[in-house]
Amino acid sequence: MSHFNxxxxxxxxxxxxxxxxxxxxxxxxxxxxxxxxAQRLAIAAEVRLATNCTFCAERKSALSPYTLAGEHxxxxxxxxxxxxxxxxxxxxxxxxTQSYVDRNVDQGLSKEAYVELAGVVVxxxxxxxxxxxxxxxxxxxxxxxSGKASLYRPSQAVSGTGFVPMLPPDGATGSxxxxxxxxxxxxxxxxxxLVPDALRDWMKLSSxxxxxxxxxxxxxxxxxxxxxxxxxxxxxxxxxSVNECFY
Numbered sequence: 090m091s092h093f094n095x096x097x098x099x100x101x102x103x104x105x106x107x108x109x110x111x112x113x114x115x116x117x118x119x120x121x122x123x124x125x126x127a128q129r130l131a132i133a134a135e136v137r138l139a140t141n142c143t144f145c146a147e148r149k150s151a152l153s154p155y156t157l158a159g160e161h162x163x164x165x166x167x168x169x170x171x172x173x174x175x176x177x178x179x180x181x182x183x184x185x186t187q188s189y190v191d192r193n194v195d196q197g198l199s200k201e202a203y204v205e206l207a208g209v210v211v212x213x214x215x216x217x218x219x220x221x222x223x224x225x226x227x228x229x230x231x232x233x234x235s236g237k238a239s240l241y242r243p244s245q246a247v248s249g250t251g252f253v254p255m256l257p258p259d260g261a262t263g264s265x266x267x268x269x270x271x272x273x274x275x276x277x278x279x280x281x282x283l284v285p286d287a288l289r290d291w292m293k294l295s296s297x298x299x300x301x302x303x304x305x306x307x308x309x310x311x312x313x314x315x316x317x318x319x320x321x322x323x324x325x326x327x328x329x330s331v332n333e334c335f336y
Contacts, residue, residue, distance in 0.1 A: 092231070098223055103313060106219075109297035110228070113212055113290055118231040122241045122284050123202040124209075126233035131166030132175055132209045133230055137217065138162050139179035146180075154184045170196040174203060178210045183333045190252045200253045201242055201283055208287025212294050219298065246283050256282040270302035278302075299325065 093110040095102045117133060118126045139145055144159040151157045154177070163172045170193050177185055193203060220227050243265055246254040256279055261269040265285050268278070270292075281288040292302070300311065300321070310317040316324075328334075 092228055095225070098225055100223060103297070105297045105313070109294050110216055110219075113216065113294055114228070114231050116286075116290055117209070117213070118233045120234065120236040120238050121205050121209075122239050122286060123199065123205045125236065125238050128166060129209055130230055130233050131164060132171070132206055133213045134164045135167060135172055135175040136179055136210050136213045137227065138164060139176040142176055142180065145176050149181050154181050155189070168197060170198040171202075171206060174198060174206055175210055178207055179214060185252070187252045204253055204281055205284045205287050208281050208284060208291055212291055215294060215298060241285075242283065243285060250276065251280060253280075254283050255279040273302070 092114050093107050095107065118130050120126050121129055124132065139161070142162040144161050147159060148154045148157045161172055161176050167175075174193060177189075190200065190203060194200060198206075217227055243256060243260070245256055245260040245262065245265070247257055247260075248254045255276075256265060256268065258274055258279075260282075261267070261274065265282070268274070268282060268285060268288060278288060278292070281291055296302075296304070304311055308318050311321075314321070
């Protein structure tokens, strides 16, 4: 199947967006660092179930999301802790706490696996939202590839800033030397750096759908974009406000 042709789109869609979507789809069903291909696709399927999950809607309206008991509308292939993590990230991310992430470890969801899961969730959800915004059908999920997760963890990751370990600002060295474009970083990048491939996947997608890290320094019109930087930031700020984004 040829993915992301967008022949049914009422709008012209830039080729770099098509290419970024195809790239992530090629990565989605492949083994990652802490999940195999089938498990990564199970995470993707949960993202789509979470958007209409009855229990998520009930918990979102609760005063505390940690006092309400119930069961998610869910698929198969993931542990209860992983299913809950996907649903929380999609529907109630601003109330995720350090203690919640730590409890997941006790339930078998390591911080490394949680970070890769979060990377799949935010990337898949952003592509799906792109489709919804244009009135397009969601792209069918790819087939899984065989193989095991690599279990790779960068040795320079440290704790202390967020809920999970991250690379320090001077930690983009060795195999991770490509992670800080122009030698600069920010916490929004470091958040996924415990699983470097998750960060690479997100950066490629973000560069097409929003701005590359290099493009952040360009406050005029980006090449190939229909609107200028000020208009882009106005839209980004509004979307972030509606989504209650921390930043």
